[in-house]
Amino acid sequence: MKTSLVNTVWHSEKRKNLLLLLSEGERDLEQIKKSLNVTTRSIMPQIKTLKNQNLIAQEHENFSLTSIGNIIAKNMLPFLETSRIVEENKDFWASRNFDAIPQHLFSRIKDLGHYFLIEPDINHMFELPREFVDNIPKSESIITFISYLHPMFLSLYLKAAESGSDISLFVSEAVLKKMKKEYFEQFSDLTKMKNATIFLCKENPKIPMITMTNWFCYICLFNEEERYDHRDVISFDDSSLKWCDELFDYYRTNSEELCQITDFE
Structure with a gap:
C-alpha cells in the first residue's frame, strides 16, 4: 500500500527537515549532512522515500524540490511557526x-x-x-x-x-x-x-x-x-x-x- 504524503512528511523529522532545507535551494549530499547533522546511512533512505513520492529530484550530485515538494514545503512553514508560537x-x-x-x-x-x-x-x-x-x-x-x-x-x-x-x-x-x-x-x-x-x-x-x-x-x-x-x-x-x-x-x-x-x- 502506498504511503500517503501526510505520513511521508510528518512521520519523519529527518524528511520534514530535509524538505525545509531544500526549500532554501538545492543542496548536495555533503551539504545536507552538514546542515542536518546526519550521516549518509541515516539520510539516504529518507531521500529515497521523498524521491519516490516525487517531492524531491536529483540532478547529478544535487537534490532539489519538485514543484509539488515546493508547494508542500512552503505550506509547512506557517503551520510549524504557528505550532512553535503556541507550543512554547x-x-x-x-x-x-x-x-x-x-x-x-x-x-x-x-x-x-x-x-x-x-x-x-x-x-x-x-x-x-x-x-x-x-x-x-x-x-x-x-x-x-x-x-x-x-x-x-x-x-x-x-x-x-x-x-x-x-x-x-x-x-x-x-x-x-x-x-x-x-x-x-x-x-x-x-x-x-x-x-x-x-x-x-x-x-x-x-x-x-x-x-x-x-x-x-x-x-x-x-x-x-x-x-x-x-x-x-x-x-x-x-x-x-x-x-x-x-x-x-x-x-x-x-x-x-x-x-x-x-x-x-
Missing part, C-alpha cells in the same frame, strides 16, 4: 481571549516571531512591567491602544513625548473619562504636545493594551474570563511590528482623532 507557552495561549484580534490577523499569529512571555513577580504584580518601562524611552515612535489605565502610564508617555518621541494614543471611552477625571494635569499636558495625537475608539476592543514602537511590540490580552492577569508578550521581530501595524490600521478605521482641546471636554 501552550497554557498561556489556550487561556487568552482573542476577540479583539480580527480573523485575518489571528490566523497569522506566527508573525509574532521569537517572542518573550512576561510573567510578573507576585511582589510587582501591579507595576508596569520593567521590559515595557525600559524600552518605551528608547523608542522614536510609539503607537498604543489602552482600555486599562495604569497610574504611571501618562507620566511615562508624557516623558517620552517631551524627549521627542512621536506618540499616537488610542483610548477607549472609559479610559478617556478616567484620564480627564483623575489625571487631568498630565492628560492636558500630553494633549498640548505637537508630537502626540490621541484617538478615541468608538468601539472598545477587548484588549487591555497593545503597543508598537519603531523597534518592539508589547501585547496584553485578557484571559478567557476577560480579566487582565498581567501576563504579556513582547517581541522585537520585524514581522511582529508589521503584524501590529496592520492591527492598528484596523483599529484606526473605527477611531476618531481628537484634534482640539474642546474635543476632550
Whole structure:
C-alpha cells in the first residue's frame, strides 16, 4: 500500500527537515549532512522515500524540490511557526481571549516571531512591567491602544513625548473619562504636545493594551474570563511590528482623532 504524503512528511523529522532545507535551494549530499547533522546511512533512505513520492529530484550530485515538494514545503512553514508560537507557552495561549484580534490577523499569529512571555513577580504584580518601562524611552515612535489605565502610564508617555518621541494614543471611552477625571494635569499636558495625537475608539476592543514602537511590540490580552492577569508578550521581530501595524490600521478605521482641546471636554 502506498504511503500517503501526510505520513511521508510528518512521520519523519529527518524528511520534514530535509524538505525545509531544500526549500532554501538545492543542496548536495555533503551539504545536507552538514546542515542536518546526519550521516549518509541515516539520510539516504529518507531521500529515497521523498524521491519516490516525487517531492524531491536529483540532478547529478544535487537534490532539489519538485514543484509539488515546493508547494508542500512552503505550506509547512506557517503551520510549524504557528505550532512553535503556541507550543512554547501552550497554557498561556489556550487561556487568552482573542476577540479583539480580527480573523485575518489571528490566523497569522506566527508573525509574532521569537517572542518573550512576561510573567510578573507576585511582589510587582501591579507595576508596569520593567521590559515595557525600559524600552518605551528608547523608542522614536510609539503607537498604543489602552482600555486599562495604569497610574504611571501618562507620566511615562508624557516623558517620552517631551524627549521627542512621536506618540499616537488610542483610548477607549472609559479610559478617556478616567484620564480627564483623575489625571487631568498630565492628560492636558500630553494633549498640548505637537508630537502626540490621541484617538478615541468608538468601539472598545477587548484588549487591555497593545503597543508598537519603531523597534518592539508589547501585547496584553485578557484571559478567557476577560480579566487582565498581567501576563504579556513582547517581541522585537520585524514581522511582529508589521503584524501590529496592520492591527492598528484596523483599529484606526473605527477611531476618531481628537484634534482640539474642546474635543476632550
